[in-house]
Amino acid sequence: MEIPVKTPSHSYAVTIGKGILREALTAQHDLFTKADKIIVLTDENVWTAQQSYFEANFPYIFEVHVMPAGEKCKSFENYNEVQTYLLKQKCTRKSLIIAFGGGAVGDLAGFVAATYMRGIPFIQVPTTILAHDSAVGGKTAINHELGKNMIGAFYQPEAVIFDITFLHSLSEKEVRSGMAEVIKHALISDAQWVEELLEGDHVTELPENLLANYLAHGIQVKATIVEQDETEQSVRKYLNLGHTYGHAIEAAAGYGRVAHGEAVMIGLIFSLLLSEKFGKVNHQFTKRFLHFAMENGYPFEAVREFTFEQLTEYLLKDKKADYGQLQFVLLETIGQPFVQKVELEQCREIDRQLRALLAEV
Numbered sequence: 001m002e003i004p005v006k007t008p009s010h011s012y013a014v015t016i017g018k019g020i021l022r023e024a025l026t027a028q029h030d031l032f033t034k035a036d037k038i039i040v041l042t043d044e045n046v047w048t049a050q051q052s053y054f055e056a057n058f059p060y061i062f063e064v065h066v067m068p069a070g071e072k073c074k075s076f077e078n079y080n081e082v083q084t085y086l087l088k089q090k091c092t093r094k095s096l097i098i099a100f101g102g103g104a105v106g107d108l109a110g111f112v113a114a115t116y117m118r119g120i121p122f123i124q125v126p127t128t129i130l131a132h133d134s135a136v137g138g139k140t141a142i143n144h145e146l147g148k149n150m151i152g153a154f155y156q157p158e159a160v161i162f163d164i165t166f167l168h169s170l171s172e173k174e175v176r177s178g179m180a181e182v183i184k185h186a187l188i189s190d191a192q193w194v195e196e197l198l199e200g201d202h203v204t205e206l207p208e209n210l211l212a213n214y215l216a217h218g219i220q221v222k223a224t225i226v227e228q229d230e231t232e233q234s235v236r237k238y239l240n241l242g243h244t245y246g247h248a249i250e251a252a253a254g255y256g257r258v259a260h261g262e263a264v265m266i267g268l269i270f271s272l273l274l275s276e277k278f279g280k281v282n283h284q285f286t287k288r289f290l291h292f293a294m295e296n297g298y299p300f301e302a303v304r305e306f307t308f309e310q311l312t313e314y315l316l317k318d319k320k321a322d323y324g325q326l327q328f329v330l331l332e333t334i335g336q337p338f339v340q341k342v343e344l345e346q347c348r349e350i351d352r353q354l355r356a357l358l359a360e361v
């Protein structure tokens with residue numbers, strides 16, 4: 001299945017399906033034959049788990065560079081190492097980068113591609129559920145010690161090739177993490193889809209064809225938004241639903257311990273509580289959604305590990321924060337997002353409500 005993404009800066013397609021790697025790569029023949037060198041950037045876990053399938057289905061000559069996994073991949077140090085590697089390989093402006101991995105590899109490789117010799121082409125080959133989100137839309141970044149994703153660029157890939165065969169080797173934690181972004185895409189776009197998710201199997205036990213459908217649906221939601229607003233001036237902000245409070249939990253816990261999507265799920269509950277106040281979401285729905293999230297093993301115990309004061313430090317670091325006022329994406333009703341300024345004091349109250357609710361269920 002192909003989903004077009006048309007942004008002002010660049011148009012490309014996301015190809016998604018099972019066992020599609022070779023065919024989708026072959027469809028990009030022109031891009032590959034133009035390239036003087038093809039460099040695959042990946043991480044140690046992905047390469048260990050998926051090297052043989054990748055090599056068996058990659059019909060061009062390539063060099064591979066294996067990086068540390070997780071957020072380490074997005075460090076300045078690794079960024080520098082990869083640039084050094086490209087220079088030593090004598091890569092030019094005609095070289096092509098393949099980002100083979102999850103969101104961390106994709107963000108790093110994208111930023112490397114955006115900046116190596118002022119920009120060279122790259123293709124996203126995502127290997128996590130979460131990357132149905134991160135590989136589409138052209139946000140690339142590395143982390144600074146003062147904040148995550150603080151250094152980056154909007155830079156679109158030439159293509160996204162999502163072979164769901166790669167998902168077989170994901171841990172349950174990573175499946176759960178990635179599904180939170182799928183659920184986020186549902187919440188900002190489609191009440192009926194949300195119902196289906198809430199009524200469906202555990203997110204870690206979805207049948208493969210249904211999962212593929214959901215991923216394609218999520219990509220479609222993201223593509224539609226990115227087409228309207230490539231650089232996050234307006235509607236693209238909706239994609240941050242759950243991320244303000246989620247990022248604070250993720251950062252406070254230390255990156256990796258609570259996975260990105262796991263933290264986003266906690267943030268989604270926070271946003272629903274806020275949406276009761278500023279929108280028309282009813283409390284019954286929030287409770288039902290929390291119940292679903294708990295049943296699915298999202299780690300809400302993380303909230304209790306920190307006080308609101310500890311989280312505040314991170315809340316205020318949010319890229320969208322503005323002099324003690326925070327910007328949240330909320331829901332008017334399910335499927336209808338809007339952006340709302342919220343005072344820190346109001347956040348404190350919602351944080352109290354969240355803790356009370358967690359103690360109750």
Ligand SMILES: NC(=O)c1ccc[n+]([C@@H]2O[C@H](COP(=O)([O-])OP(=O)(O)OC[C@H]3O[C@@H](n4cnc5c(N)ncnc54)[C@H](O)[C@@H]3O)[C@@H](O)[C@H]2O)c1
Nearest residue numbers: 045049069070102103104105127128130134139166169170
């Ligand atoms: N650019 C964007 O728009 C955007 C959007 C959302 C998230 N992100 C970023 O994405 C990152 C999170 O992405 P992620 O959850 O994919 O994390 P990740 O890339 O760190 O992958 C998670 C873990 O799974 C391993 N892994 C990946 N694919 C595997 C496979 N097929 N089999 C076995 N193991 C595999 C990785 O090595 C890693 O240990 C964060 O850095 C976040 O900031 C970016």
Ligand SMILES: [Zn+2]
Nearest residue numbers: 181243260264
């Ligand atoms: Zn996210």
